[in-house]
Amino acid sequence: MMDQATYSSAGFIAARLDRLPNSGWHILVRCVVGATVFFDAFDALSIALVLPVLSTRWHLTSMSIGILIASGYVGQAIGALLFGSVAERIGRIKTISLTIVIFAFASLASAFAPNYAWLCAMRVIGGIGLGGEGPAALAYISEIAPVERRGAFILSFQFMYAAGFVAASLMGAWIVPRFGWQSIFIVGSLPIILLPVLRRLCPESPRWFASRGRLEESDAALWEIEKRVSKNGKVTLSDVAPTAGPVLNRDSSVRELFSPVYRKRTINLWILWAATYFVVYGMTNWLPTLLKTVYHLPLQETLNIALLSATLGLCGNIACVALIDRIGPKHWFIGAFAGAAALFSLWLAMGDGKLVPFLILGLAAFVLSVTVSFGLFLYTAEIYPTRMRGIGAGFASFWLRVASVLAPMVIGYLLPRHGISGVFAVFAGVSAIGFLASLIGMIKTKGLRLEDIAP
Helix, strand or coil, X not given: CCCHHHHCCHHHHHHHHHCCCCXXXXXXXXXXXXXXXXXXXXXXXXXXXXXHHHHHHCCCCHHHHHHHHHHHHHHHHHHHHHHHHHHHHHCXXXXXXXXXXXXXXXXXXXXXXXXXXXXXXXXXHHHHHHHHHHHHHHHHHHHHCCHHHHHHHHHHHHHHHHHHHHHHHHHHHHHHXXXXXXXXXXXXXXXXXXXXHHHHHCCCCHHHHHHCCCHHXXXXXXXXXXXXXXXXXXXXXXXXXXXXXXXXXCXXXXXXXXXXXXXXXXXXXXXXXXHHHHHHHHHHHHHHHHHHHXXXXXXXXXXXXXXXXXXXXXXXXXXXXXXXXXXXXXXXXXXXXXXXXXXXXXXXXXCCCCHHHHHHHHXXXXXXXXXXXXXXXHHHHHXXXXXXXXXXXXXXXXXXXXXXXXXXXXXXXXXXXXXHHHHHHHHXXXXXXXXXXXXXXXXXXXXXXXXXXXX
8 A cells, every 4th residue: 555655756747747637727727827827928918909099099100109019028938937936935826926017916006097197107017927927837737647638728828818818809899989098998807707716716836845845745736736636525536656757956047947858948948939929929910900000990900800800810719729749739820820821921022011911821821920929928837847847838928028129120111111010020031940940850749758758
């Protein structure tokens, strides 16, 4: 018979987590933690939706618009680097809670922005919270995910990100014309109400406790999860088979990202994040402004098309959730990047610049890119071990923020000089880089345990 010390060892902690079936508790956790990611996406699109109003009211130039968009991502880059390490030291749930407070406060303060400089400053502060929240949430969800359906589990959590885009678009199309641009930032402060629910429902990650050598706390957290999954013993859990567990009492550092095992993974991953989000956030943040200033559509029609683009992205993500465990991230990324590059190139080859081809080809390429952005969260969580998952996710999402800073500024520079053709040419080239990185540098993770993928 297995003694308590063995049952609480690092290897058995991982095995006990992996044998748990998907349950009502897992669904609730995905919804609550996913709600924080929901507001990350909501915030990303909210600034794009108020820009058609603010650009006229504050007489903003293309470069000023690009800087305002970029300011939030500067903060997110800082937050990703800072809180990736914080999540390894104080835990996933405490880090998520702290970052929620930061970005909720900044969103509320943005609603009272009297001028351009104030709004830029609040975007930076809010970005710090948003940039730190994502890696910690991703680490937590990946560490409690059932192994058989890890892809669908993590992506169904990340589905809340796509839902945030749709919700922001709906809000923008309805409340901005009726209640003013400030209203969307007030809505963005609501995640503060999640804090009591988060702390009550979500025990700290047992894998994180085990990786810190805190086995008693790991065992206690896991007993709480097992109790909820088994409904206090009403549902019988399968037997536990011993496995290799996370490395104990070993602090990780940024240098380990470049150790022989992880160097190639890390560099390739950063390229994937930068390429994906250059296109996704470039399109997301500039689409309403392009439609209004280049194609001269009225505000309501512009916001409706932004809603359509978000809805199409959501549909693409639903397909990704359904198929990613069958296809695997590597093959999915190769196909999506290749398709996006081809669609952007086809629009350039047509050369007429009319609205309908722009919407059909541009939005199709956007949807393919969005599915990659969705799958990146799964792939990033899989290729690093528990001791460095927060740091790995934080530094990877830093390149998301770098791309998100550069994309609006590059578009702001290119648009008055080379038009939409110049912008789409850059999008095609960046998508081609993503295709090559996927083809050459990605590893296969389909169906493998986390401890087997990342020693």
